Amino acid sequence: MITGTVLDASPHLLILSASRQDGPAPGEIEIRLAMGDGTTVRHGGRGGLAALRPGRSVVVRLGEARLSADRIWVDIxxxxxxxxxxxxxxxxxxxxxxxxxxxxxxxxxxxxxxxxxxxxxxxxxxxxxxxxxxxxxxxxxxxxxxxxxxxxxDLAPPDVAAPVPDVLRGTATWFAGAGGGTPDGAAYPAVDSEGDAGGCADAPSGCVPFPYLSLGSDITVRNECTGRATSVPVVECGCVAARYCDRCVECDTSPRGRIVELTPAAFVGLGGELDTGCFNAAVRTGAPLAMPGGAVSGGAVSW
Incomplete structure (x- = not known):
């Protein structure tokens, strides 16, 4: 998954400027991605090559060939x-x-x-x-x-005696971030407002019993529709998500409540479709889910 700004595009090649946050020389880098008949471009619905104008922002899901574009969302x-x-x-x-x-x-x-x-x-x-x-x-x-x-x-809070589950289940959505400058990660609906945790003082409790976390905490998010899971940091208080006691029906009917909002990169990386808007999710708080070799899985995992 790549996010960037279009520099140039032809029927067979997309050239992007993208930010690299790690490595020996953080900054803007140029990325070239192959395009073909299987590449889908969406700009307010189906688009085409004309939508890939220089200067526009794109989110690209990569194809099986690492340097090829499978789906491109333009200015979403x-x-x-x-x-x-x-x-x-x-x-x-x-x-x-x-x-x-x-x-x-x-x-x-x-x-x-x-x-x-x-x-x-x-x-x-x-x-x-x-x-x-x-x-x-x-x-x-x-x-x-x-x-x-x-x-x-009018949203009723959860019962104060309701136990907090080890794994939260509900809806994952995505958010655009503040001016596009938000680092990849998640907005979590129950960031503690005490001390330096970074929460919102007037955040609603939502309809799900959440454990409180601080900004920078790691959570593991699993897309119940694709089976993909990954660990992401909490980068923002998701107090808006706590107001929604709705369901996602992407692959089944999820339990009520938005349990996480993801940045576009994290959402697409877990197999989400930005124009669909949600997927059924499970979220584990605390330490990342360990996999063989010490990695966090990007594929099917056992919860």
Missing amino acids: SRVTGTIVACRGATVEVDMGPHRGRTHVVIPPHAFERVLVRHPRLEPGYLIDLICVRSPDGPRAVRPGTSQPGYRPD
Whole structure:
């Protein structure tokens, strides 16, 4: 999985500029990926070579040949949060204390599709939209999930006597990050607000009994649909995810509750489809799941 910025593209070759955070010389590097008839380009739906314009951001899932592109998402983004105001086709959304507020435009071709799954475009209700970036801000392409039928303030917390399970099960989604500068990892809904843990003081408890963690903690996330698992660090408080007591039905019906939000790289690396928006997940907190040789599995694991 690679994220980067398009430098050039031809029918058989994609050239990207990507950031390297490790190694002896961190910085921007140039990456060349082969493309072929099996390469899928998505830009607000199906796209093509014309969507791969220089300067656009892309997320690339690699093919079986390591330096080939299987699927490319162009300028994909996501807006998740509480509706603050609606003015015509523009919706103002509070995305939480780490992500601020944004205005998302729902163009006419997407409006009916959004309204089917988000019938209450009213202040105080939750919204979740898959978008494409534009010079004027995010533009909605499709709903990321169905709209919860409650206002966030009406969400009942879990029973205080409910035991915290060793493995959390529910929904994994993805988030765009703060200005694209968020390191790869996860936003976790129950980051402790005490001391230097990094949590949100007014974060809701959600509908799942979570153990509290700190920023920098490792969690192991397993995609229940693909069987792939990996260890990722907690890089942000996922207080917005805690407001959603919904389900994912990507391969089965998940238990209620969003238990983790992943950066696009981590989400795609586990086999997720960015335009689908979620997968059924299991999350183990604490030490990474050890595999033979001391690695954390990227394939099927036993939980």
